[in-house]
Amino acid sequence: MLILRRTDIPPSEITPATVYGDRRRFLGAALAAGGALLLPHAAQAALPRRFDQLARSPLSTTEPLNSYKDITTYNNFYELGTGKDDPARNAGSLKTQPWSVTIDGAVEKPGTYTLEDLLKPHALEERIYRLRCVEAWSMVIPWVGFPLGDLIKRFNPTSRAKYVAFTTLHDPEQMPGQRRAVLDWPYVEGLRMDEAMHPLAILAVGLYGEVLPGQNGAPLRLVVPWKYGFKSIKSIVRISLTEQMPPTAWNKSAPQEYGFYANVNPAVDHPRWSQKRERRLGELRKRETLPFNGYADQVAQLYSGMDLTRWY
Amino acid sequence: MHWLKRAVFLLCLTPLVWLLALALLGELGANPIEAVIRYLGDWALRLLLLTLVATPLRLLTxxxxxxxxxxxxxxxxxxxxxxxxxxxxxxxxxxxxxIIWEDIVERPFITMGMLAFLLLLPLALTSSHASMRRLGRHWKRLHRLIYPAAILAVAHFTLMVKADLREPLFYAVILAVLLGLRLLPAPRRHPVTRET
Known part of the structure; x- marks a missing residue:
């Protein structure tokens, strides 16, 4: 039996009433605006708008949550614009239904699957994680998802599988930010196999008990809480198991600033700003940044013997 | 001229009033501190560039x-x-x-911002008519520090940005044009002026 310190209150009730009301207004407005467009697809909708009876993970933090509004209006998702508020504004053009994901590379069972088929065998749970952005701000977010390792195992990786590469949808029609070469599209991210199989690494499909909004990486995104946020790739269409370390988007853009590992590390500064402290959104004073974003007990052994100054 | 100065004075204050209004209404977004810093920096740069418009405008018109x-x-x-x-x-x-000292010493974008500020400081302190008289011809030489200050301010912005350089480059182009226009020959005096 799991003994949890958290009470049995669903996150919707923990949220301040004002924010909760705001969230409904937001959803209501989105539904009203997109209602006509959404209706023809409604029959295919396999993901519910709200996820009920979510299992609560003991891996969740008990820290106070950031509001739904903060989490969904302050985003780095350059495919939908480079301003923090651009993704929320432009998310409407992203069509997440139907959605399919290709699994390929060093697996015994490659193929392209609809999102519904991909998710079917997995029990969704709530994971409340800290998210630390490389820009020195952080949030606490109640994700809905399942362990990435469980998904990878289903496709029987072969012995050649050393890394997992993820690719975001590349469609400038739906993602206006891709019409300019701010980064080398499509966005690619990757993990070493042991990182990907770690129980803290999840694929998320929702937040605050609801389906992910476009600006947060709908319909399927990675969440790796001990790494800087840019590793947690959004709107995934492809998962490839590879023998070589995949070339990742920000690393290609500025290799001296963004490493492949990108573990949260207060001892290694970004060349242009300090990583020693961070601003938790909603707090006035900065707080100390913790090694591996406070998940060192669980993940530090993955990097034993590695020089983290070199492998930043 | 008097009414024009008053109008420009009030216009220059509106960004601050607008910022205070946004703050009071809680409309500064999820990271209000970052929003305030960026907003004030934007307006400092815009007004600095606007200050540099007077001379080319005189040369052209x-x-x-x-x-x-x-x-x-x-x-x-x-x-x-x-x-x-x-x-x-x-x-x-x-x-x-x-931490502030570490920022100034180690982060080039903050070094440049701080240098730009330090160059503007003596200009602000010697802006009065009395200072102009006291410094005589040195006043003009001193106030040419606005050129490196503006270049540093644009560099400060450019080096801060992660990947999308559109906005800082927009200001860089404007600054380049404003500095380039100064190389134009001075206009011949208007005949009316000559007769007086």
Missing amino acids: GWTWPVRLRRMLGLFAFFYAVLHLCSYVVLDQFFAWD
Whole structure:
């Protein structure tokens, strides 16, 4: 039996009433605006708008949550614009239904699957994680998802599988930010196999008990809480198991600033700003940044013997 | 001229009033401290560039009235730069002097911003008529420091950005044009002026 310190209150009730009301207004407005467009697809909708009876993970933090509004209006998702508020504004053009994901590379069972088929065998749970952005701000977010390792195992990786590469949808029609070469599209991210199989690494499909909004990486995104946020790739269409370390988007853009590992590390500064402290959104004073974003007990052994100054 | 100066004075204050209104209404977004710093920095830079418009405008059109607004625009640029710097020291770092010093020494974009501010400081201090008289011909040489200050301010912005350089480059182009136009030959005096 799991003994949890958290009470049995669903996150919707923990949220301040004002924010909760705001969230409904937001959803209501989105539904009203997109209602006509959404209706023809409604029959295919396999993901519910709200996820009920979510299992609560003991891996969740008990820290106070950031509001739904903060989490969904302050985003780095350059495919939908480079301003923090651009993704929320432009998310409407992203069509997440139907959605399919290709699994390929060093697996015994490659193929392209609809999102519904991909998710079917997995029990969704709530994971409340800290998210630390490389820009020195952080949030606490109640994700809905399942362990990435469980998904990878289903496709029987072969012995050649050393890394997992993820690719975001590349469609400038739906993602206006891709019409300019701010980064080398499509966005690619990757993990070493042991990182990907770690129980803290999840694929998320929702937040605050609801389906992910476009600006947060709908319909399927990675969440790796001990790494800087840019590793947690959004709107995934492809998962490839590879023998070589995949070339990742920000690393290609500025290799001296963004490493492949990108573990949260207060001892290694970004060349242009300090990583020693961070601003938790909603707090006035900065707080100390913790090694591996406070998940060192669980993940530090993955990097034993590695020089983290070199492998930043 | 009097009414024009008053109008420009009020116009220069509107960004600050607007910022206070947004703050009071809680409309500064999820990261209000960052929003305040960026906003004040944007306006410091815009007003600094506006200060540099007077001379090329005179060279191109012969108008002298923009030159008479120049001091006020420059002082407002300095005013917003002071607020920008204060918001960084107080709101962002909360007087953590050790970290602020490390930022100035180790982060080129902050070094440049601080240098730009230090170059503007003597200009603001010697902006009065009395200073102009006292410094004589040195005043003009001293106030040419606005050129390196503006270049440093644009560099400060450019080096801060992660990947999308559109906005800082927009300001860089404007600055290049404003500096380039100064190389134009001075316009011949208007005949009317010559007769007087």
